[in-house]
Amino acid sequence: MKVLAVINQKGGVGKTTACANLGAALALKGLRVLLVDLDPQAHLSISFDQVPPVGDPSIYTLLGGRHGLVDVVRSTSAERLFIAPTNLDLSGAETEFSAEIGRETLLRDAFDDWKSAGGEADVVLMDCPPSLGLLSLNALVAADHVLLPVQAEFYALQGMAQLLDVMDRVRRRLNPPLDVIGVLVGLYSKQRRLSHEVLDELNRHFGDLVLHPFVRVNVRLAEAPSHAQTIFEYSPRSGAAEDFSALADLLADRLGLA
Amino acid sequence: MKVLAVINQKGGVGKTTACANLGAALALKGLRVLLVDLDPQAHLSISFDQVPPVGDPSIYTLLGGRHGLVDVVRSTSAERLFIAPTNLDLSGAETEFSAEIGRETLLRDAFDDWKSAGGEADVVLMDCPPSLGLLSLNALVAADHVLLPVQAEFYALQGMAQLLDVMDRVRRRLNPPLDVIGVLVGLYSKQRRLSHEVLDELNRHFGDLVLHPFVRVNVRLAEAPSHAQTIFEYSPRSGAAEDFSALADLLADRLGLA
Numbered sequence: 001m002k003v004l005a006v007i008n009q010k011g012g013v014g015k016t017t018a019c020a021n022l023g024a025a026l027a028l029k030g031l032r033v034l035l036v037d038l039d040p041q042a043h044l045s046i047s048f049d050q051v052p053p054v055g056d057p058s059i060y061t062l063l064g065g066r067h068g069l070v071d072v073v074r075s076t077s078a079e080r081l082f083i084a085p086t087n088l089d090l091s092g093a094e095t096e097f098s099a100e101i102g103r104e105t106l107l108r109d110a111f112d113d114w115k116s117a118g119g120e121a122d123v124v125l126m127d128c129p130p131s132l133g134l135l136s137l138n139a140l141v142a143a144d145h146v147l148l149p150v151q152a153e154f155y156a157l158q159g160m161a162q163l164l165d166v167m168d169r170v171r172r173r174l175n176p177p178l179d180v181i182g183v184l185v186g187l188y189s190k191q192r193r194l195s196h197e198v199l200d201e202l203n204r205h206f207g208d209l210v211l212h213p214f215v216r217v218n219v220r221l222a223e224a225p226s227h228a229q230t231i232f233e234y235s236p237r238s239g240a241a242e243d244f245s246a247l248a249d250l251l252a253d254r255l256g257l258a
Numbered sequence: 259m260k261v262l263a264v265i266n267q268k269g270g271v272g273k274t275t276a277c278a279n280l281g282a283a284l285a286l287k288g289l290r291v292l293l294v295d296l297d298p299q300a301h302l303s304i305s306f307d308q309v310p311p312v313g314d315p316s317i318y319t320l321l322g323g324r325h326g327l328v329d330v331v332r333s334t335s336a337e338r339l340f341i342a343p344t345n346l347d348l349s350g351a352e353t354e355f356s357a358e359i360g361r362e363t364l365l366r367d368a369f370d371d372w373k374s375a376g377g378e379a380d381v382v383l384m385d386c387p388p389s390l391g392l393l394s395l396n397a398l399v400a401a402d403h404v405l406l407p408v409q410a411e412f413y414a415l416q417g418m419a420q421l422l423d424v425m426d427r428v429r430r431r432l433n434p435p436l437d438v439i440g441v442l443v444g445l446y447s448k449q450r451r452l453s454h455e456v457l458d459e460l461n462r463h464f465g466d467l468v469l470h471p472f473v474r475v476n477v478r479l480a481e482a483p484s485h486a487q488t489i490f491e492y493s494p495r496s497g498a499a500e501d502f503s504a505l506a507d508l509l510a511d512r513l514g515l516a
């Protein structure tokens with residue numbers, strides 16, 4: 001089982017879009033995929049129309065110790081694609097769990113319990129909120145690898161140093177093998193002059209880690225969630241479906257799951 | 259002095275872009291404008307090339323009580339446009355100040371001290387991070403009004419109920435006169451089918467509060483910050499400059515400052 005944190009504290013760069021569609025592409029290739037919604041906005045859960053009612057098993061009740069992952073995990077309309085959803089209660093997590101002993105390890109423990117009770121997946125993708133608070137820290141501690149969605153815009157590199165610094169500290173104190181498996185460039189459009197400057201910079205910093213192809217801007221990606229569909233159900237022959245399918249091939253290869 | 263919180267917990271909807279360019283437009287109309295950077299990513303500060311070195315006066319040291327607003331406020335290259343910048347240290351605020359007595363009122367107190375020491379501005383725009391944590395709460399407590407940037411996308415309305423609910427609680431317990439002064443639609447493009455459905459819904463929920471014109475997608479808005487310029491310096495005759503200028507007229511009118 002390979003656990004990936006899909007994280008970038010910059011807002012609106014395509015984290016949720018990458019989780020939903022990369023997850024779907026990996027499932028289509030025959031892998032068993034679990035998506036985990038760690039964002040209190042619950043956008044990943046909403047885009048699969050799987051928001052649990054308040055009090056029902058969710059990532060929020062999981063971190064609070066009331067349910068195990070086996071209670072939270074649900075199937076989606078796609079074969080081999082599962083989701084551990086959340087609801088808006090999760091927005092209380094930062095304050096509620098900040099005094100808990102081992103507060104950054106709650107999610108890792110839940111995965112361990114799930115695995116020893118027979119839970120299994122080839123790949124886990126955790127959708128993170130646009131911040132580096134307790135929920136994102138839980139993801140970084142539970143993760144084997146980090147997938148960094150970025151948008152080729154001016155701010156893209158500003159936050160990178162801070163994120164890499166946080167990763168360093170997590171690596172040193174809580175999760176030594178944590179590494180970056182890839183940088184996924186989304187919302188890409190060739191015409192933007194700015195994109196090329198930023199891409200040169202990304203290549204300089206990350207080299208081979210920059211995954212190809214880039215995910216091109218495609219309005220169907222923004223439309224699909226309103227129909228509770230992934231791009232493979234909503235517009236299977238679109239450029240966006242091609243992009244995510246090719247990225248899934250590359251990622252599966254890098255994870256040694258091809 | 260009218261204090262506005264520019265807030266939406268959805269990431270990447272144009273909060274920072276609105277603060278920088280609306281602020282610049284209001285200053286061009288003769289108003290004295292203070293921009294406040296409450297986002298630990300410090301993007302507003304970066305886009306004016308005004309990120310204070312660690313330990314220098316910043317929003318972080320202000321909330322920690324080491325400096326007053328008079329020490330933090332700096333001028334920008336534009337006349338009548340000032341900024342209270344921050345640096346990345348602010349990302350520690352959520353945990354560091356969460357045990358402080360009256361933790362949500364730290365910023366309001368700082369404004370009160372600044373005013374009684376002679377600080378003045380016609381309009382204050384506070385750029386909020388993409389979350390509803392302690393920093394955003396400080397903005398909601400210090401604010402007279404809320405300006406809601408939204409993107410005409412599927413997720414736009416999902417988070418609204420939660421934000422309005424948080425505003426309700428702030429209004430009841432800490433800041434009774436708080437209201438929504440306007441909804442600012444950004445990253446708008448006519449061709450997107452999805453936009454029209456969402457706009458109908460926004461109009462139903464917010465009616466007259468939806469500000470016109472919408473800010474059209476324009477790559478120059480994304481390029482300007484990399485030159486530490488607002489749209490009025492970078493591309494003064496662009497559609498984007500027109501959009502923000504017209505919005506500034508409308509906002510000044512609604513604030514009774516025209």
Ligand SMILES: Nc1ncnc2c1ncn2[C@@H]1O[C@H](COP(=O)(O)OP(=O)(O)OP(=O)(O)O)[C@@H](O)[C@H]1O
Pocket residue numbers: 010011012013014015016017018039043128129130186187188215216217218219220221222223267268269270388411412413
């Ligand atoms: N390649 C793309 N083409 C067109 N629209 C896209 C693309 N990728 C993402 N989007 C749209 O851009 C918006 C932001 O994407 P998304 O919500 O996935 O970002 P995020 O990083 O998860 O945001 P947040 O920081 O709020 O969690 C959404 O409306 C999404 O549908």
Ligand SMILES: Nc1ncnc2c1ncn2[C@@H]1O[C@H](COP(=O)(O)OP(=O)(O)OP(=O)(O)O)[C@@H](O)[C@H]1O
Pocket residue numbers: 009010011012130153154155268269270271272273274275276297301386387388444445446473474475476477478479480481
């Ligand atoms: N009207 C527009 N046309 C083109 N690009 C835009 C427009 N408005 C914003 N952008 C770009 O979209 C990206 C997101 O905008 P911005 O950073 O202002 O959003 P934000 O809500 O402040 O994000 P965060 O949630 O991370 O604070 C930036 O690259 C910005 O330059």
Ligand SMILES: [Mg+2]
Pocket residue numbers: 015016017039043127128
């Ligand atoms: Mg998201």
Ligand SMILES: [Mg+2]
Pocket residue numbers: 273274275297301385386
């Ligand atoms: Mg911002």
